Amino acid sequence: MKIEQQPAHNSSIGKNSAAIISLLVYILPMVLNFVPYVKFVAWLVPLIVFVIEDDSMFVKFHAMQAFLLRLVVVATSIILSILGVFGALNNIAKSDVVGAVQNMSLYGVIIIIIAIVYIVLTIICAIFALMYKELHLPLLGNLAEQLAYK
Secondary structure (H helix, E strand, O other), rough: OEEEOOOOOOOOOOOOOOHHHHHHHHHHHHHHHHOOOHOOOOOOOHHHHHHHOHHHHHHHHHHHHHHHHHHHHHHHHHHHHHHHHHHHHHHHOOOOOOHHOOOHHHHHHHHOOOOOOOHHHHHHHHHHHHHEEEEOOOOOHHHHHHHHOO
């Protein structure tokens, strides 16, 4: 992980502090997940900020990294859910109901662990953003940097 300190500056979004906007791109989607119907589009918050930000590459970097992090977590969860269902259906086809429940439980536990890791990473990235620092997550940070600074 690479950490870069940025000078304090304002975002073009309401002329607010770039650190506050960067903090919000991490925290707001998690908070909006608790709002009915809004939770289905909460993942768009970082992407919208990325598109409308004009001045701060710092904000663009954090918005893209938050979006990519969320995308990876959702995609991984969907894939694991599908694998769990197919594994359970396979066990049910073999008349192994206990195996089906164990299969779904295993994938459920893995998804919960991924969710916990996502929450921890999001909080850590938000704290670094608030301190005007770019914390580059492995793989995602480099891709976010390439997309934000081009």
